[in-house]
Amino acid sequence: MKAHTDKTYDLQLDDLRNKLLTLGGYVETEIATTMRALTERDSKLAETVIGQDREVNRLEIEIDEACRRLLVLRQPAASDLRFITTALKIVVDLERIGDLAVNIAERAIDLNQSPPLKPIPDLSRLADLGQRQVRAALDAFVEADPDKAEQVIKNDDLLDSLYHNLVNELLALMMEDPRNIRRANSLLFVAKHLERIGDHATNVAEMVIYMVRGTDIRHPGSRK
Amino acid sequence: MRPKVEVRSLNAWFKANHALRNVSLTVPANTVLAIIGPSGCGKTTFVRCLNRMHELVPGACQSGNVLVDGQDLHARRVDPVNLRRRVGMVFQRANPFPTMTIFDNVVAGLKLNGVRGDYPALVEKSLRQAALWDEVKDRLRQSAVSLSGGQQQRLCIARALAVDPEVLLMDEPASALDPIATARIEELIRGLRESLTIVIVTHNMQQAARVSDSTAFFYMGELIEHGPTEQIFTNPRESRTEDYVTGKFG
Known part of the structure; x- marks a missing residue:
């Protein structure tokens, strides 16, 4: 990529x-x-997750400041403008993903107080998929690759259907034995958090497409 | 939208220097076109071709057509002086007539064109259009050079407006002004668009983005890209435009 006349x-x-x-x-x-x-x-x-999230929050503030500084000092245009506005948007999604990881950690601490429920393989699959989605969205951002971003958006359907299966599975557990309700309910929250993580990855991917192509693909029905 | 100005395959030279190369574009009526590009790219030459001021430079010549309301500016029956009444111009440095009063500056064009009429009413109308009336209404008989730089520039705009032009060419009208005077000129441009068509040359890209409907990027005498202003500044199609608006030039 061509360099700016002002190297700073x-x-x-x-x-x-x-x-x-x-x-x-x-x-x-x-x-x-x-x-x-x-x-x-x-x-x-x-507990370490809860600790690490402080770093995430600190970085969010730093990124916001860096964007504000660039906007006011450089009055960016074209691809620079799209990059900086994308940064301002995706930092919110990334920070929220961190918060959701903390929410899951809190649920884990709570669940660890009680004996384990039977293993639920779909939950690990959902977590894997969520994590992969976040990584792929970040790769798409780093590589400025809109095709990769489109793949992330498509894959969100997989994550959603896995989540719905999981909800049914957990509901069945609750109906099976009322003693499962408290723990299964906690796992329902975990599943919901993972599903939300996937949504934030999708948001990042949508912004990557805007950053690279300059077209906003969000909410296609809401355009003037 | 009805085209007000149509430029077709315009070329301009200063002796051997080919300053404009085959430029074609259209400016719809009641819109603002901003011309951007690095120094020497042909911006000023382009606007000076639009009211036949380019041909006043010794050794200058041009080819192609410039049409205003479909009429070719170089048709034999077109009188350049009369044309410049229809296509007015405001320059980078405010250039009021220094020996004249504020009032006489505004009516100078009318007198030159032999227009008679209610001068005081015309002066008030023009100064109001140029957003200067309230600041000078009690000192119309004072010298024009008693005004500040920003006021002098608005006086020159009032002078250009007094002859009721249809097109206003502005060559860096705010580059010598402070931010407040600049904001006044920009607000004025937005208001004037209701009644006329404006072509503005500017080095200030944020200004181009603020005041114009469409933007044309010139480079080395060529029109590289012309499109809606928002698109030029957020998602230009041409890599040279992208490089210029993001500051990656030279």
Whole structure:
């Protein structure tokens, strides 16, 4: 890519890009760790997720500041403008993914107080898929690859249908034995959080398409 | 939208220097076209071709057509002086007549064109259109150079408006003004669009983005891209436009 006449502008844009990648790396790790804490019944591990989220919050603030600074100092246009507005949007999604990982960690700590329910393989599958979606959305962002982003958007349907299966499975468990209700209900929340993580990955992917192609594909029915 | 200005295969030279290369574009009536591009790209030459000021430069010549309301500016029966009444111009540096009063500056064009009428009413109307009336109504008989730079520029706009032009060409009208005076000129441009068609040359890209409906990017005498302003500044089609608006030039 061609460099800006003012080289500091490039450095500032690179710095913003790197901060976003660091943030993305943090939230990916958070999802992996929180799911391990849940499946391995390790409350200590769950605590580390809650600790790491402070880093995520700090980075979110730094990224917002970097974007504001770029907007006011550079008055960016064209691809720079699209990159910076994308950064401002996806930082919110990434931070929310971190929060959802924390919510799962809190559920894990709670669940670890009671004996385990029977293993639910669909839950691990949902977590894997959610994590993969986040990674793929971040890859699409790094590589500025709209095709990859489109794939993420398509794959969200898989995640949704897996989530609905899981809901039915957990409801069946509750009906089977009322003593399951509290734990199955907690797992329902975990499933919902994972499904939301997938939605945030989709948002990131949509913004990547805007960043690269300049076309906003969100909410096709709501356009003037 | 009805085309007000149509430029077809316009070429312009300063002796051997080919300053404009085969430029074609259309400006719909009651819209603002911004011309952007690096120094020496042909922006000023382009607007000076639109009211036949280019031909006043010794050694300058041009080919192609410029049509206003479908009428070719270079048709034999077109009188350049009369044309410049229809296609007015405002320059980078405010250039009021220094020995004249504010009032006389506004009516200078009318007198030159032999237009008679209610001068005080015309002066008030033009100064109101140029958003200057309230600031000068009590000092119309004072010298024009007693005004600030921003006021002088609006006086020049009032002078251009007094002869009731249909098209207004503005060559860097705010580049020598402070941000407040610039904002006044920009607000004025948006208001004037109701009654006329404007072509503005500017180095300030944010200004182009704020005031214009469409933007044309010139580079080395060529029209590289012309499109809706929002598209040019958010998603240009041409890589040279992208490089220019993002500051990756040179």
